[in-house]
């Protein structure tokens with residue numbers, strides 16, 4: 176049987192949990208009866224709630240899954256966490272075959288779920304659409320393997336790579352379709368990060384659950400719209416306290432700027448597992464070396480002005496071979512604009 180299409184459907188089911196499962200992975204599951212008919216599906220809705228396999232199996236009450244197949248994008252768990260082990264439930268329910276997208280990278284699970292299933296006489300097929308499954312859970316994978324926050328940048332530019340004119344005029348470079356897509360991208364990340372300069376130039380609202388703001392000397396107005404919703408983590412050089420609903424966090428200074436390494440480590444310790452950076456070229460550039468992924472919207476416009484602000488502005492190089500290199504993973508179209516999604520190529 177060809178399982179690619181069913182695995183693709185598991186990935187789509189899993190995506191319904193975007194923004195709600197962190198620090199857990201996104202997981203979707205389909206159950207087939209012994210004749211190969213789909214009889215149930217499910218997904219991990221929210222952190223602390225049932226895993227996808229349990230969500231799908233608990234919808235079945237008459238044993239129709241006995242002798243059937245279960246398809247899931249991540250290896251079933253074998254340990255007691257917030258819920259009992261999914262591998263045990265799969266065995267109990269008499270499933271005969273389990274099709275898995277990728278092995279879990281969580282050291283408590285890695286391989287143990289598969290071994291448990293095989294020991295119970297279940298046939299296990301692994302690595303179905305493994306690459307797509309890894310992209311789906313790229314945040315979880317980085318968190319588990321490196322114990323570090325996943326960092327993505329979103330930028331919106333003209334064809335000549337500009338994010339604003341020389342005097343900061345930037346509304347709007349991209350179309351409404353692109354800006355709607357940005358809201359969906361934001362939702363995948365635990366927090367967004369922006370800067371004093373961007374707040375002073377654009378006075379944005381940036382609706383989100385958690386916001387990290389970099390403002391070394393606290394020059395932004397705390398009454399600005401950006402401070403009016405979500406949990407605020409305001410990194411600065413002097414204050415370390417919680418006041419007026421704002422977490423002021425004192426950061427060390429490096430080269431006259433807030434120390435990004437400290438900030439990213441601190442964010443991870445605070446339970447922020449992924450960050451979407453939405454700032455201008457200075458922070459985009461400085462944070463590039465810590466960045467895992469870039470969403471680059473490009474509008475079909477040219478400012479034609481070298482003094483317009485660039486999306487990455489942080490270094491001077493003599494040799495073009497000293498540029499940062501990336502691999503373009505995906506291109507999409509939103510109205511008149513394109514979205515390039517790309518990943519750094521590690522040197």
Ligand SMILES: NC(=O)c1ccc[n+]([C@@H]2O[C@H](COP(=O)([O-])OP(=O)(O)OC[C@H]3O[C@@H](n4cnc5c(N)ncnc54)[C@H](OP(=O)(O)O)[C@@H]3O)[C@@H](O)[C@H]2O)c1
Pocket residue numbers: 329330331332337338339342343344345348370371372373376377389390391392393394432433434435453454455456457458459461462484488
């Ligand atoms: N089109 C887009 O996608 C987009 C998105 C956002 C913004 N923008 C535009 O970008 C323009 C601002 O760009 P910008 O390049 O001038 O500013 P930026 O990159 O947004 O912010 C730079 C500021 O961030 C703070 N910062 C703190 N730690 C830093 C670090 N380690 N490295 C770098 N910066 C650090 C510094 O201010 P402190 O010293 O106060 O901490 C610094 O001056 C605005 O005109 C805005 O409209 C465009």
